[in-house]
Every structure is written in structure tokens, then in C-alpha cells.
Amino acid sequence: MNDIVIHGTYFSSINRDEVITCEGYLICVDQTGTISRTIAPCEDDFNTVLQEAKQSDRLVELKDNQYILPGFIDLHIHAPQWPQAGLALDLPLADWLNHYTFPLEAKYQDLEYAKMVYKDLIHELLSQGTTTALMFGTIHTEANLVLARQSAAAGLRAYIGQVVMDNPEQTPEFYRNKSTQEALEANEEFILAMQELAKQTQSTLVPVITPRFVPSCTDETLAGLAKQAKQYDLPIQSHLSESDWEHNYAIERFGLHDTEVMEKFGLLTDKSVMAHGTQLTDSDLATLHHKQTAIAHCPISNSYFGNAVLPTKKILRQGNKIGLGSDISGGYSPSLYYNIRQAVKSSQMLEDGVDSAQPAQSRGVKSSRITMANAFYLATLAGAEALHLKAGKIAPGYQADLQIVNAHPALMNLSQDDIFQRLMYQTERSDIAQVYVG
């Protein structure tokens, strides 16, 4: 029995390079929130199913200017940093962290503050078409559970990490775990509470092992977190070679690349998602490929803090796992549409180079440009695969995580591919008419 049937035209990635258009299809969603079937207009029972849904008031009929897309999957977002999105991006990283970010994150000890911000953020993410988010919380267990409860209440699929940061040399006293033991105990408490909450609410709520990044953690803590990930079979998230500074920090402290440090401590698994990676070397990428660890590409944030462009095309060609992240608030916008656009632009800039004083031939890195279809894939199917979630695609067996978008009026004849391109380039928050999660 269908719970709802949606009638309209949809776009969906079927692989990294191809987006299919299905015109005037029916999308049948069952009572578990899963897509049970998609029906083309030419199929025998198309009209029967359409009429039945109409008569039983379970039909969602799209308007002429509306299109259906899979909900987006944001693979990297710092939930507590939402109040400062778009602030202080003129500052150097150290000032940005110490004068803005750490003091802000420290405020989440106050649960009332956490409730206010997280409610607003989750509403914003859903309004922007994001139906699943892999999030950093703060070091505060209770505030992280507020984020989890509010995600469940609003229907956002939430993968939430309790941030661990205990290295006194790289963290401020006012915002730091007191010790390895305290950090790991609190983390275990968080994991168990999240798993209980997931059961209670019947929601996608997954605790994620979250060393902030190598610089902020002691060796013992990195090892302890890897052990917890294994014990509870959990996803892992962190930052990896995000900038020259981070990349070089690992070399100075360990004589190893950031990736090698993560590997050494057992933090690279097929459930790991590592953010940024702009400074990864070919050998680092090979390690990630071998470990089946995904990269969260954050193109807006990287343009401020990455010190280079992630070679997304190469990474896709090599078959590494990779998805897209907003990185609030290193990125200023929670919209994955804007990140999709920046991913394409940044890839073109990597291909062409930036300094016209250099000869055109050697200015950039050839064959680096990604297509809009590539970028859309990162924001949907590829992101879901990184999370081992059956979502990000409109097909039977996938979660019915969908966004219905109003296209701007067409002033000329548009092919289906033209319509897809315009949706990707012109959709703003106010164009997203409806969002379904399961």
C-alpha cells in the first residue's frame, strides 16, 4: 500500500557522470518512507495507480514549474557554528578560531542556547533542501543530545559527533576536554544515549566518533577513539590536511602526513568521512582509497581556508569516495546549491590556474574541471554512499528523501538538461517548495 504517490518530473544521479530525467513519473512511497516503485507514463498501470492515489487523497501533484530532486546530504557541518555563518571570514584562521569559533562553541554548555540555535539550524537545513547531515557538535554531551532530539523531531537524518579535543597545546583552556579519560567516558555516554534515542524516536540518529582534528587531540585520545569506533562499529569524522598549516602540523609532530597519522591510530575505515583534504598527496589519496574512507569536499570553505583546490575530478576518476559539505561556518552558507556551484567554479579555476602572469600551458592542472552532473552526484548519491545510507537517489528501495523545487519561468525553450542546469544554478531557499524526509 502506498502512503503517498508523487506525480511529476524528477532528476537523479545514476552514477558520477550521469543525471537522468524522468518526465511525468509517479514516485510511490510506502508507509516506511521508502520509495517502493517509480512508474513511467508509458507503463500499463500508470493511470490506475494515479487515479487510486487521487481518489484516496494520497496524490501529490506537482505544478508545471516544479521538479523533484533527491534531498541533499551535507557531509560536513559544525552545528554550533551556525550563529557565526558569514562572519569574520576576513580574518586569519588563528583569529577566526580563537576569537570567534572556540568562544562560540564553549557557549553550548548553556542548553537553552543550544535549543535555540539547533532548532533554527535544523529548520534552515531542511528549508535549503538538505535531508541528511553529518555534523560536529561540541564537547558537551547534553547539548549534543539536544541537537539529536531536535533533528529527530524535525525529521532531519542526523549523524552527530561529540567533538573531542584534549591537547592543551592546541586548544584553549575554556574549551577543552579535561583528560583522555574524561573525553572517552563522556563519549561513551554520548554514544549510548544516542543509540537509545534512535530507538525511542525511530529516527536515523547515528553517533559519530569525532576527534576534532589531529592537532587538537593527544595520542592516547586518538587511539581511544579508534577503539570506541571499532567497539561500537561507528562512523568516524574529522578534518584531514585541510590547509598547509594542518598538513604541516602532523609532519612536525609525528614525521607523518595527516593521513598516515589517522591510519596509524586506526581512524581510517570504510565508515570514515574526512573533511577538506585540499593538501592531500597522491599517496594520501591512495591510502584513503585503499581504506574506502570518504572525503567531504567543502568548496566554499576551502576557498577561504584550504590554500588550494581539492582535485575533485582526479579523485572521482580514481574512484575515491567523496561527497559534499557546507562546512558551516568555514563556509558561509548552509545551502548545498551554493556549494555545488562553487565546486564547479573551483574545479574550473584549478584547471585554468589563477595567475595570468604564468604561461597558460602551465598555469593550472589539466582535466580538473567537473561537470554540474558530477557536483550534483557529490551532493546526493555519493554523500549517501559515504554514510552507507540508502538515499540520495530516486529509485525503488531508496529512502524517499525528496525536495520539490520551483523553477524560474523559462523565457526560451529549454531541454531537460537545460532545466536541470538552471535548477542547479538559480535555486535559492525561497524556491524550495517542499521537503520530504522518508
Place this chain on the structure above:
Amino acid sequence: MNDIVIHGTYFSSINRDEVITCEGYLICVDQTGTISRTIAPCEDDFNTVLQEAKQSDRLVELKDNQYILPGFIDLHIHAPQWPQAGLALDLPLADWLNHYTFPLEAKYQDLEYAKMVYKDLIHELLSQGTTTALMFGTIHTEANLVLARQSAAAGLRAYIGQVVMDNPEQTPEFYRNKSTQEALEANEEFILAMQELAKQTQSTLVPVITPRFVPSCTDETLAGLAKQAKQYDLPIQSHLSESDWEHNYAIERFGLHDTEVMEKFGLLTDKSVMAHGTQLTDSDLATLHHKQTAIAHCPISNSYFGNAVLPTKKILRQGNKIGLGSDISGGYSPSLYYNIRQAVKSSQMLEDGVDSAQPAQSRGVKSSRITMANAFYLATLAGAEALHLKAGKIAPGYQADLQIVNAHPALMNLSQDDIFQRLMYQTERSDIAQVYVG
């Protein structure tokens, strides 16, 4: 006598580096649409003026979350390309021009089509906070006059160029001026009709001499257009060293840089605005500085077609004239907010470089990053100065071209500079509550 008085907080550039915040000021606008005075809350007659305006129903009172900014000045936009904004950006430039752009521009022979598109575009520009636009039309005089009439009717300050392109080697037969003579005669007709229309409508409607770019024009036409610019004392617009291809084309045809060709034909004046310029050399920039010719920086478009980043910081430091353009449809968005953001990001990417395989020290171009205040200046005061228009600033004697913007709810204490940054980073079309032109 004030026509209206606006009460609220505004942001305005006072030079290339500084944006001032004026909290709770009155902006008095006279009956010619000029700002006659701004009054700080501490001034003696603040309350008197406020009460008088209130009693005579001429007070516009901003809400708590609203702010006033100068309207934006778009220095480069192809009006006829609006229907294809956001299309075909995955294609190489030649395909984009020949399969999309030229066939589309050719359609404006049909005045009904011109009316439909231009009405929609002008509405869109004003809704996005743009109050002045320097536009390319098409080769069709009547359609260009439709654009002018509709701009005047809607209140957009319009600088409009009839595109001239007569070089058979670089233009398609279906969209080309038949001869130099035909082009220049039609252009003169357009100039006179525009001047008549400006008088009739009492609007800012200025005809602009518009050789499409060097490749599309014969020598005779370039010379003839310069003569018309001088005869009628008109602004000039074109594209200049937009890409490696365009830069090299001039070298092949003339043995000169694009800038030198423009200079040689007399097309660089203090009323010229040249779009893109990503491949300009230091000597080209010195020539433009000497001639007081402005550059229209189009950061979104340049990331697709520019083959490098315009060194905006250097250009500002050297005192060249420069403003901001959307370059619809090389750029996908008519919003100068998006172009402001991309201008900052692209400048950071020029500073940092893009290819992490290069050493950090030599990857980019030091001291290239612009601030948000720089980018805002480009979109407002600097753009107005390029057009010799007294606008783009909130101060006595300036046109009252204003936008009132709704800020998103603040979730933490924000300084005035924080509020400015957030407005720049987060404003979308639906946040722009009201736009005034004069």
C-alpha cells in the same frame, strides 16, 4: 521640502577600504530623488524632522531587522542573454557562443520577445538590489529601445549599448552587421533615439558605444565607433583581454595587446568601461590607469571563461578605476551579492594558489586578497564613479538609490561590522524588502 525621510541604520562605502555604519539616522530625500541630508540621532533637529515626516506621512520607518544599503551598480550585463543565465556553462566558449548565445541574441529582431524578456530582466535586477546597469543590448535598434523604454518605466538607471559586430570572420552570418556603414548609421540612429527618450522620460538613459569586442569588429568599425563616442561625448563599453583566446587574438591580428588595439582606435577614454581584463599585463593596466578607463570585474563569469583571476587588490592599490559586473550570462546570476562573494573568494584563491602539488610559497600571488569592504565598494561607489554618476553612496548630493534588506535573525551578539558581513554573505533575493531609485 523632503519628499520622503527614511529612518534606519545604513552601511555605505566612503573609500575603497572603509564602510561606515550610521545607526538610526534619517535619510532625507528631496523631490528630485536626491539625498538632501543625513541626520544623526544626536543632531539638534533630528526629532523635529522625524516628527514632521511622520505627521505628513512621508516617513519610512525601518523594522528592527532591516538595514539600508546603496543600490548596486552592475557594470557589465548582456540583457538579451537573460533567458540562458545558468545554461551551458559546462560547454567550451566556442560552443557556448555559437550554439547558445548568438542564436539567442538573433531572436531580438522579434520585438514581442524583446518586450517579454526585458521586462522580466529589469524586474529581476531591481529585485536583486541593482539600481543602475551598464548593459549590452543586441544589434537591433528597435529592441534596444524597448530595453530603454522598459528601464525608464520601471525606474532602472540604464546605460545601454547597441552591439556592433561586423567582422565576418568572427561572427555568424545570421547575427552580424551587414557593413561598417550600416552599423554606424544604425548606431547613430540609436544614439539619437536614446537621447530623445531620455528627455521624454526624464530618466537616466544613456546610449553607450559598444563594439562587442575586438575580434568581432573590422578596423573601420572600431575607428568609426570611436569617432561617434567623441562626437556625442558618450561612454564606451567592450570586453578586454577576457581570456587567453581573446588576449592572443589581438596579438595575432594586430601584433598588439587588446588594450593597445583599443587605445590605437581611440576607444579608451575616461568614460570607457572594459569588462573582465583577466589577462591584462602590468603595462596594459598602466595604460588603462593613464586613460582613466574603468574595468568591470565579473568574478563569477571569470571563473568559467577568464582563464585566471583578475588581480583586484593590485588594481585597487594602483588606483585603477574598477567596478563589479554580473556578466549575465557568462555569469549565471544577476545578483551582485553573489558576485561580491565570488570576488572575495577568487581573490583569496589568487593569493593562495590552487594546485597543492606546488610549494605553498610559490603557489599563489601574495597580497591578493580583497576584503568584503573592498568588494562592496566595487559594487557601489566605484561602479558609480566609473559611470560618472553621483550614486552608490549614502550622502548628501547623491542619488537616493537605495535597497532595504532584511537581516536574518541574529543568534548571538553582533557588532555593526558583523551585521554588514552577514548581509553581504547571506542576502538572497527574497531578503530584499524594498528598492528605491531616486
